[in-house]
Amino acid sequence: MNKKTFLLFALAMLVQGIFVYGQGQGGLLQGARVWGNFQLDAQYYLPDSIIEAPDVDEKIRMNAFANLNFSWQGFTMGMRYESYQNALLGFDPGYRGNGIPYRFASYQQDNLEVTLGNFYEQFGNGMVFRSYVDHNLGVDNAMDGIRLVYRPVSGVTLKGLIGQQRLFFDKGPGIVRGFDAEMNLNQTFTSLAENPNQWMLGTSVVSKYQRDQNPLFNLPENVAAFAGRLNYLRGALNLSAEYGYKVNDPSADNNFIYKDGNALTMTGSWAAEGFGLLLAAKRIDNMGFRSDRAASSNNLQINFLPPTTRQHLYSLSGMYPYATQPRGEMGLLGELTFKLPRESFLGGANGATLTVNYSVANSIHKTALNDTTAIGQRGTKGYTSDFFRTGDTLYFQDFNAEYSRRFSRNLRGLISYAYITYNQGVIEGHIEKGMVYAHIVVADFTHRLPNRRSLRWELQHLATQQDKGNWAMALLEYSIAPQWSFSLSDQYNYGNDNKDLRVHYVTLGASYSKNANRFSLSYGRQREGIICVGGVCRQVPASNGFMLSVTSSF
Amino acid sequence: MKKLLLTLILLISVTGIFAQAGSKLPEMVIKTLEGREVNTSAFENDGKPYVISFWATWCRPCLKELTAIDEIYEDWKNLGFKVIAVSTDDTRTRANVLPMVRGRGWEFEFYLDENGDFRRAMGVNLVPHTFIVNGKGEVVYQHTAFVDGMEWEMYDKLKALLENE
């Protein structure tokens, strides 16, 4: 979109905005709506060799974006402007410069919705198609093309799309086409409307095209993936399953093998008053699916394979996060939530919540094709895999329990324990690193003080004999509702084998939030971290300095 | 050129803010916890104001906000207020929503916005992000982030809106 067009577009929006201002008094465009949001993250980096913080020549780095949308009577248009001057450490350096990587126009009438330009979409659980954005992770695989959504009868949704995916400020080479049909039987067939058994069925087909310019291999230019799903609900019971199949797709993800791919996920949950049980099982075999065979990391992914493990919310318990291994994995998860009743032993005066969770992920079993071909050898069918056998390698295991309770009118607290087994070699891609076994304990308490103030403190401890050894963390947060919040935290790696690396990571922070605006400023050392999305982890290097964040919505 | 762009964006945002004073909810299709599709244009509370809160099972301040409102929900219900809680959990954590919500005994009206369509249409960037909608279906207040005590502030605002109508 060149500058002139954008200027005209912006002028048009401005004009509409003026008419909209007069809407209350019978303006020209009744019911028109302008909305958007804005986020800016900037960091000033100070050199710090003790924590191996990389040198930042620019000193200041910044990510920012702004969304601007306009809608009126079923017609919507919008755009997003992004600016990376340069992108913060930990973000892919492909995000460089400014531009408008997202713009669309859509129209809705009767039961048909047409979108032109950029859009996001998900088929079922995302096993064969998911296009989404997460600015804080630096993931955006927006589609640029055409999407149609049609709801011919109540409960039936048909979706079709075609386009290319976003890659930084450009597009990937592959063309992606998809079609999805979903039917909620109880909505479509009025005879079933009152039936306690509720069913939902869905099916999707996605195919991508990329030219074969590889001199060494005869690569398939059209690769299709299919998926079918069903969901059953009755009272407290909910069962759902999705199965996906992908034809041969040699790519950098799977070392150019010609094996097909498949995946199965099943979840069952029982949700009654004060009691919730969740069980999930999944198996993935060669289901990496991108619109460019050579792409890697978070780029140009067509599908989304989430990890079936609990997402930990505290700094130390989240130190070793699991990332889905699209080449192959099998996993199980079980989680129990119950509300301990009032006046019971653990429930106390106000009742309490206890959550117990266990998850495990393993490799799949692979057998070589014949004596002369290694497993996963390029240019061959790779391997065969028995669906029901687990592989020999444990990737991840997590047992955790969390107890949270309101002790009195002014004191609320949470205690949690987790025991994590983390295969650092496989998950982070460093073979020489072995398994990490860590015990993590967290205590998080909030005291409510008079005059709408509150003080929250956190104490965390991670005990392990591998990797960097033991950590201890303390955090204090003082808030003045509804606008101000101040915090001080320290993570201390006291157990590191290397005495020089027993470092304190101290951070001081303040934030001000009024209505939909929020400003936050922090200063101090940030420990290096891993942000994992799907099957890929990004290392965010350690840093020292000031961090400013501004967000706003309108 | 960039200055011009920036000025234009600022101008539009300013007009946007004026226009926003009392704008209706966008019409989107989202799902109930049972998987049925509903249209957001059907959201209403018998002419009384209500709260729409965007949350996620992995977002601690969101859980704090919903827990805090849950503890005083009896007072809210007495005056006819309600909370529509829209979960932005994606496939990874979506299965957690139903057991977590029932397990904690929350009584809010829950919906799923899995791919973020409704969230984007409301201009929501980070969660928690909470809106107050008046009896006429217009958005009159929003806040992002949660600090202890905000649940009372929202209750006061809802009462004020009720008295004005």
Add this chain to the structure above:
Amino acid sequence: MIRKLITILTFLLSGLFLASCDIIEEPKMTGPGHNGHQGEVVRKVLLEEFTGHQCPNCPDGAQEAADLKAFFGDRLVIMSIHAGFFARTTAPHFLADYRTTAGNNINSYFGISYNPVGMVNRAGFSGSPILTPSAWGGAISQILQQEPQAGIEISLNYQSISRQLNASFKTTALENIQGPIYLAVFLVENNIMSPQQTNDPQYPNGIKENYIHMHVLRTDINGPWGEELSEIGAGAGQAFMKNYNITLDQGWNATYCSVIAFVYSGTNLEVIQAEEKKLF
């Protein structure tokens, strides 16, 4: 009602069309395909591989380069640049230092931030000249289909005792070339054995002790960015002569050394023609 049915039908039919896909039975290709050439001069392509001995995924990149070399033979000229984070020295295994001034220069100019990656003729494919290993093959084939714009003749004279190398280069333009042109000359060494980090599960500690490093950049011969041959380009048939002398370091094995020369455009840095010649 009819409109609804037609719309539903269109959707379902498009679904069927989308189910098109290619199932390949014969994965491997045979034969190199079309080569660009003019008379006896053959188009050659330069692949610069950015690697390091502490980069566990780099042996995969080196394997891709080796496969491509086996496929294209002389038409592919490879130079491995060890620079940056993954090429640093760390006791006790990674003491060899393959970093060079020229290598560091090129690495930071192009902003290489992770390994393994490479550049094919320093040409931008989909915007960036930095390509991951799986994209090298396609890029190389594309360029090899083009006609050569210049030819480089290398003659070498090496004195073993004094370790003095005299290298002469005759660059002949085969057609009109616009803009400034530069000649860059480097020395690489093959068959160097030293430890390399790997992601091969055969090596549980992640290190292959007797890994063979190929075409390692040892030094530049006329500066990291070479020497300008002409500011105003060249006409068809115009030739440029250059001569350089260097002394080989004691630690380098001259038997396995080669000289790599390439001519590139000063406007967009893209390589016009490359050539390689062994000392022995």
